[in-house]
């Protein structure tokens with residue numbers, strides 16, 4: 416009885432997380448990777464979500480965003496990526512000292528729940544978010560790999576920053592360099608995060 420209860424709870428958690436990912440317009444393969452659900456079950460969840468009135472949901476197909484350099488393209492994106500990465504550290508999706516090469520894969524249902532939590536807070540504190548949920552997944556994966564992006568402290572104030580892992584100059588945040596993230600568009604061709612339905 417206990418075993419079946421545990422299984423039921425784990426399955427329930429996977430479905431809840433998958434629905435959360437769907438509402439954030441995550442792609443099917445991202446949902447599969449982080450929840451372990453089959454494509455067939457994810458398709459059924461999409462259908463039930465649509466039947467329940469979530470008809471404004473965009474279904475993205477094709478590859479997820481791949482370019483980690485996206486987060487360094489503008490002052491605003493660097494600023495937002497630092498905030499989101501800090502939230503991911505707080506909830507345990509990321510470790511402060513990254514570079515997990517060879518360690519366990521990042522994607523799992525427990526971290527998926529924490530990632531949703533961090534992303535929801537990011538969406539709540541940033542007026543017009545420039546980082547979509549799929550880009551948030553790219554951010555945590557790139558930071559976990561550590562080959563393109565890394566976490567660093569601002570040398571002026573100690574704020575957590577997302578930086579080019581090969582950068583030679585000491586990292587400084589937008590406040591310490593006097594840049595204003597509000598004046599710089601997130602990215603001309605970036606697909607901005609849209610409000611949750």
Ligand SMILES: [Zn+2]
Nearest residue numbers: 569572588591
């Ligand atoms: Zn600073």
